[in-house]
Amino acid sequence: AQKVTQAQTEISVVEKEDVTLDCVYETRDTTYYLFWYKQPPSGELVFLIRRNSFDEQNEISGRYSWNFQKSTSSFNFTITASQVVDSAVYFCALSEEITGNQFYFGTGTSLTVIP
Amino acid sequence: DADVTQTPRNRITKTGKRIMLECSQTKGHDRMYWYRQDPGLGLRLIYYSFDVKDINKGEISDGYSVSRQAQAKFSLSLESAIPNQTALYFCATSDYGLAGGGTGELFFGEGSRLTVL
Numbered sequence: 001a002q003k004v005t006q007a008q009t010e011i012s013v014v015e016k017e018d019v020t021l022d023c024v025y026e027t028r029d030t031t032y033y034l035f036w037y038k039q040p041p042s043g044e045l046v047f048l049i050r051r052n053s054f055d056e057q058n059e060i061s062g063r064y065s066w067n068f069q070k071s072t073s074s075f076n077f078t079i080t081a082s083q084v085v086d087s088a089v090y091f092c093a094l095s096e097e098i099t100g101n102q103f104y105f106g107t108g109t110s111l112t113v114i115p
Numbered sequence: 116d117a118d119v120t121q122t123p124r125n126r127i128t129k130t131g132k133r134i135m136l137e138c139s140q141t142k143g144h145d146r147m148y149w150y151r152q153d154p155g156l157g158l159r160l161i162y163y164s165f166d167v168k169d170i171n172k173g174e175i176s177d178g179y180s181v182s183r184q185a186q187a188k189f190s191l192s193l194e195s196a197i198p199n200q201t202a203l204y205f206c207a208t209s210d211y212g213l214a215g216g217g218t219g220e221l222f223f224g225e226g227s228r229l230t231v232l
Contacts, residue, residue, distance in 0.1 A: 009155070033212065033219040043203065045223040052219070091157060095219055100165065101146070101212045103221055107157040 003027065004094050006106035013082050014114050021077040021109045023092030029053075031097040034068065034075040039089040039108070048090075051075065082113045118142050121206050121224035129232050134193040136227045138206030146210070147189040148221070149173075149181060152203040161204075164189055196231040203228050 005024045013019045025034065036048040049059060051068050059066045063080045079086050092106040119140045128134055140147065145166045150158040160173030162181040170183055178200060182190045193200055206224040210217030 035220065037223075043228070044225050045205065047220060047222075050218060050220050093221075095209075095212070095221075097212060101209060101219055102160070102163070103148070103158075103209075105150075105158040107155060 003104040004092055004106040006090075006092055006109050008109045009107070010110045010112070012112045012114060015084060016081050018078060018080050019082050019111065021079075021090050021092075021111065023075045023077065023106060025073050025075065025092070025094045025104075027073075027094060027096055029096040029098040033095040033101075035093040035095070035103075036066065036075075036077050037091045037093065039091065041088070045091070048077075079111075082111075084113050084115050087111060087113045117225060119206055119208055119222050119224040121204075121227045123227060124225065125228045127230045127232065128196055130195075130197055132196050132231075134196050134229065136191045136204055136206075136229070138189045138191070138224055139187050140189075140206075140208045140222075141187065142208050142210075142222055143186075144208040144210055144222070145186060146208060147183070148207040148209070149179075149189070149191045150205045150207060151175060152205060152226075158205065161191065193229075193231075196229075198231045201229060201231045 003026050032053045034051045038046040065078045067076045089108045089110045091108045094104045095101045122137045148163045149161040152158050159175050164170045164183045180192045204227045207221045209221050212219035
């Protein structure tokens with residue numbers, strides 16, 4: 001079974017629109033971490049955020065915000081006022097302590113921001 | 116300089132050739148990983164190592180082997196490359212997470228793009 005599901009394969013938005021990337025995870029561990037990584041067209045993987053299972057507080061960083069809800073096993077990522085430079089593939093990932101912190105990645109959401 | 120360095124960054128080879136991708140890190144982490152990325156499939160774990168003497172298979176280890184030469188070095192080998200091993204390969208490191216007083220974050224190299232003709 002897929003431990004991390006990113007149901008949105010591709011999203012296109014017009015510049016300045018808000019966009020939310022969905023991430024649903026599955027775990028029986030009580031101690032786990034959730035991550036978002038960005039992969040721009042150049043190919044490198046850029047770390048965006050980490051959340052541990054004991055910290056359900058939402059976070060805002062500039063135009064980026066993250067909504068972590070354990071009740072729905074979701075860790076969604078919102079970009080406000082999107083820009084062309086936000087065009088990239090975004091990966092959600094889960095790391096569980098019970099498996100020695102093995103990482104499970106979603107299949108990614110490709111975001112295209114149209115000028 | 117990058118904390119996690121992969122060489123080569125790009126490689127084109129022929130079916131049947133032996134290929135080695137090298138990874139070195141300056142993070143001081145014990146844990147190192149090799150991932151493969153294919154379009155639409157995300158990142159899949161090939162092998163991981165939690166210390167120099169501990170090497171484990173990931174979900175897609177067939178056709179690959181690894182060597183952990185030192186804490187800082189973790190190499191991935193394709194003994195006889197085949198075209199469906201054409202992909203982008205990433206090396207990564209991590210600390211022990213919250214239990215070990217760390218962050219649990221994966222630090223990635225810049226990737227090695229391999230094409231097998």
